[in-house]
Amino acid sequence: MSEEKHRARDDALVSDVLKNGTNLDRRSLFVSAAAFGAAATVAPAFAQQPASPPAPSAAPAAPARRAIVKDDSRVLNIGATVRSGNYWNFSTFMTPVEEFYVRNHYPTPTVVQKPELARDQWKLKIHGSSVERPLELTYEDLLKLPSRTIIATMECHGNGRTLFWEQGGFTGQDVAGGNWVMGAVGQAEWRYVPMSEIFARVGIKPNAKTVLFWSGIDGNDMGRPMPYSDVVAQQNDMGICYAMNGNPLTEDHGMPVRAVVPGWGGTASIKWLTEIRITDKRVWCRLNTKGEVYLGPSYGAPEHAADDEFIGVTAADIKGPMVTWMPPKSFITVPLVIDKSPSLPANYPLKKGELPKLAAGAQTMRGYAWAPQHGVKQVEYRIDGGAWQMATIRPPNLGKYTWVRFEFPWNAAAGEHVIETRTTDNAGTAQPEAIPVNHLGMANWSIPKFRIAVA
Numbered sequence: 134m135s136e137e138k139h140r141a142r143d144d145a146l147v148s149d150v151l152k153n154g155t156n157l158d159r160r161s162l163f164v165s166a167a168a169f170g171a172a173a174t175v176a177p178a179f180a181q182q183p184a185s186p187p188a189p190s191a192a193p194a195a196p197a198r199r200a201i202v203k204d205d206s207r208v209l210n211i212g213a214t215v216r217s218g219n220y221w222n223f224s225t226f227m228t229p230v231e232e233f234y235v236r237n238h239y240p241t242p243t244v245v246q247k248p249e250l251a252r253d254q255w256k257l258k259i260h261g262s263s264v265e266r267p268l269e270l271t272y273e274d275l276l277k278l279p280s281r282t283i284i285a286t287m288e289c290h291g292n293g294r295t296l297f298w299e300q301g302g303f304t305g306q307d308v309a310g311g312n313w314v315m316g317a318v319g320q321a322e323w324r325y326v327p328m329s330e331i332f333a334r335v336g337i338k339p340n341a342k343t344v345l346f347w348s349g350i351d352g353n354d355m356g357r358p359m360p361y362s363d364v365v366a367q368q369n370d371m372g373i374c375y376a377m378n379g380n381p382l383t384e385d386h387g388m389p390v391r392a393v394v395p396g397w398g399g400t401a402s403i404k405w406l407t408e409i410r411i412t413d414k415r416v417w418c419r420l421n422t423k424g425e426v427y428l429g430p431s432y433g434a435p436e437h438a439a440d441d442e443f444i445g446v447t448a449a450d451i452k453g454p455m456v457t458w459m460p461p462k463s464f465i466t467v468p469l470v471i472d473k474s475p476s477l478p479a480n481y482p483l484k485k486g487e488l489p490k491l492a493a494g495a496q497t498m499r500g501y502a503w504a505p506q507h508g509v510k511q512v513e514y515r516i517d518g519g520a521w522q523m524a525t526i527r528p529p530n531l532g533k534y535t536w537v538r539f540e541f542p543w544n545a546a547a548g549e550h551v552i553e554t555r556t557t558d559n560a561g562t563a564q565p566e567a568i569p570v571n572h573l574g575m576a577n578w579s580i581p582k583f584r585i586a587v588a
């Protein structure tokens with residue numbers, strides 16, 4: 134069956150998604166670039182809106198199958214199956230799906246290759262040794278369950294890896310992985326069935342230790358365990374998600390259903406979800422042993438027990454602690470200079486070593502800050518190593534899971550300058566000057582340094 138036919142068949146099912154309505158006037162959140170302003174101060178190349186798509190040619194050839202489905206024109210191509218956000222063009226509070234980063238370990242699976250992802254075929258199994266009454270849900274069943282929406286950032290653990298190379302003094306030998314720059318983060322409204330609803334329906338035994346979110350669709354190692362206690366702590370805020378920004382999930386973002394764990398590194402939010410297993414054992418698989426973990430001299434390998442469960446890995450693969458909450462971070466909407474990184478994203482707006490240009494004079498610099506564990510308390514900036522000054526936070530600020538936009542005036546004098554930004558969260562934790570190396574380049578939250586040439 135063709136993609137189009139699948140889509141047509143899905144229509145009846147997905148129209149239900151929107152019946153629940155939303156809590157917010159979404160239009161007020163998609164503030165136009167004109168209202169908030171892209172980095173209009175930066176040379177036009179970085180401020181301009183995306184170019185309109187090329188006119189279709191007379192006889193379009195059938196496009197080759199792509200590893201991701203969305204159009205590349207509004208994202209940064211950093212590898213075969215990974216796209217970063219063009220964060221220097223961000224201006225809205227909500228990130229449009231078209232501009233939202235995609236982090237896939239394998240190509241995006243589509244219904245043609247994986248019929249079990251069709252909305253009328255999909256099933257979610259909820260079972261395990263700690264479950265009283267195992268449950269199997271269809272997509273229609275899921276849509277009938279009580280749902281909530283949450284506006285939250287989603288960020289890849291590897292976002293900001295670039296900072297290890299550009300300002301941490303580390304090489305491609307020390308730190309390996311995709312060159313996301315700062316764009317593997319976005320903010321969306323997620324509609325989900327909270328885990329609390331699921332737990333109430335299946336009944337959880339007192340012995341529960343682990344909740345394993347599993348796909349197995351895009352690759353046979355794609356799933357991630359979460360400690361049961363952590364899921365309970367967030368049981369109303371996280372869950373089984375089927376809509377993003379008010380529309381059904383697209384292929385790249387986990388169609389038809391994914392997990393969403395606000396505030397935790399993106400890996401926890403397993404896409405193309407098929408199974409939730411709640412067990413009395415600790416579970417180890419690739420994404421909490423040797424992939425998506427802190428690996429380096431400052432990090433010890435976690436302990437394991439004889440009766441732990443291993444999926445496709447052994448005890449010897451347990452190399453470092455998994456990433457959980459994402460730390461406080463910030464950026465201004467200026468492309469970071471890429472000078473020392475082992476790779477340059479194919480469609481990056483700057484050449485290797487090139488500085489972004491800004492016209493001399495009074496400018497308003499703008500940026501984004503987030504700190505999902507405790508929420509953003511304040512954002513500061515400094516210029517050329519001077520005193521830290523308070524940036525102005527622009528509303529809305531909808532709580533700890535949402536990012537904020539900030540701005541500050543700058544009277545830019547001709548010459549080269551460095552702008553730094555620093556988020557402090559409500560627990561008093563501020564972005565540090567530097568962080569210890571970890572070889573997979575996880576969660577670099579050090580103060581970013583943006584170099585700019587003013588003329």
Ligand SMILES: Nc1nc2c(c(=O)[nH]1)N[C@H]1C(S)=C(S)[C@@H](COP(=O)(O)O)O[C@H]1N2
Nearest residue numbers: 234235236237238289348399400402403404
């Ligand atoms: N099944 C599956 N789920 C997955 C992944 C994946 O490759 N396969 N990537 C994870 C990672 S590392 C991240 S950062 C987020 C990215 O979500 P997005 O592509 O919707 O932005 O999905 C997570 N869920």
Ligand SMILES: [Mo]
Nearest residue numbers: 289290399400
């Ligand atoms: Mo990720």
